[in-house]
Amino acid sequence: MRFEGTETYVATEDLTVAVNAAVALERPLLVKGEPGTGKTELARQISNSLGLPMIEWSIKSTTKAQQGLYEYDAVSRLRDSQLGDPRVSDVGNYIRRGKLWQAFAAETRTVLLIDEIDKADIEFPNDLLQELDRMEFFVYETGETIVARQRPIVIITSNNEKELPDAFLRRCFFHYIRFPDIDTLRKIVEVHHPGIKQALLTAALTQFYTLRDTPGLKKKPSTSEVLDWLKLLLAEDLSPEDLMADPANALPKLHGALLKNEQDVHLFERMAFMARRQHR
Numbered sequence: 001m002r003f004e005g006t007e008t009y010v011a012t013e014d015l016t017v018a019v020n021a022a023v024a025l026e027r028p029l030l031v032k033g034e035p036g037t038g039k040t041e042l043a044r045q046i047s048n049s050l051g052l053p054m055i056e057w058s059i060k061s062t063t064k065a066q067q068g069l070y071e072y073d074a075v076s077r078l079r080d081s082q083l084g085d086p087r088v089s090d091v092g093n094y095i096r097r098g099k100l101w102q103a104f105a106a107e108t109r110t111v112l113l114i115d116e117i118d119k120a121d122i123e124f125p126n127d128l129l130q131e132l133d134r135m136e137f138f139v140y141e142t143g144e145t146i147v148a149r150q151r152p153i154v155i156i157t158s159n160n161e162k163e164l165p166d167a168f169l170r171r172c173f174f175h176y177i178r179f180p181d182i183d184t185l186r187k188i189v190e191v192h193h194p195g196i197k198q199a200l201l202t203a204a205l206t207q208f209y210t211l212r213d214t215p216g217l218k219k220k221p222s223t224s225e226v227l228d229w230l231k232l233l234l235a236e237d238l239s240p241e242d243l244m245a246d247p248a249n250a251l252p253k254l255h256g257a258l259l260k261n262e263q264d265v266h267l268f269e270r271m272a273f274m275a276r277r278q279h280r
Helices: 013-024 040-050 067-068 074-080 099-105 129-134 165-172 182-192 198-211 221-237 260-276
Strands: 029-033 053-057 068-072 096-098 110-116 136-139 146-147 155-157 173-175
Touching: 013 040, 013 173, 029 040, 029 099, 040 053, 040 110, 053 099, 067 068, 067 099, 074 198, 096 099, 099 110, 099 136, 129 136, 155 221, 182 198, 182 221, 198 221
Parallel strands: 029 155, 029 173, 053 110, 110 155
Antiparallel strands: 068 096, 136 146
16 A cells, blocks of 8 residues: 555655655654645545545644544533433433544544644644554543544644644654645646646746745745646736736736735835836
8 A cells, every 4th residue: 555646646756755654654644834735635645546535624723632532412412301302311322423533433444634733722732642642542421442443544734833742743754845846846737737838837937936936925825826827827828928027017917826915916016116217
């Protein structure tokens, strides 16, 4: 069982090594990288490549680790007891399985995605240490211990919004998805926009990397954003000449797909202003 990438996902050699190492070690794979570099999509592609079902747990700022195990609905049980509902005799009727429980109970091996773990409270990763390590947990309301039938392949993503605890990091295999170089990005574009004219692609990527490397940029455009931008360029049927830099306007065509805040737009507007002054 080895991951080698898929037809719709260009995986670099270091990424495939990281995935297969995590699977061999039976450790969670912690994937970091800029937003939009394909961290979440990686889990889906691992699932497709290996032919395994996927369970996705999207983390929010209010998410608690306990929700990944199970939740006990005491309020519903109290209400049903007042109504004389016979279901109250079995506390199991009021326990809702979380994503970890679903992965542990699955008859076949699964890919478990814990997406954007850094959104949660700082204690969240530590609260999952034992469950991810031992692949079991205790249900206090029923007195049963839930043990994983088969160890799931656990993929954990982080946008690096906050530091994760050392004890948690020690139990993970770590990989940082670097922003792709131009050759890799060409391959990614070809997957999403097959047959794109090479002259247009060269002009667009040259302008894109120049924009991305501009000093002072607050939010660098990501892989997903350049794919959206290229889709717009194709929809507008623009030519390489249409993308030629205009000294009077430093902003690229359809820049709203690439620049996502007013600070970066103003940066390029100031650059255009300085360029106009120099050409007077």
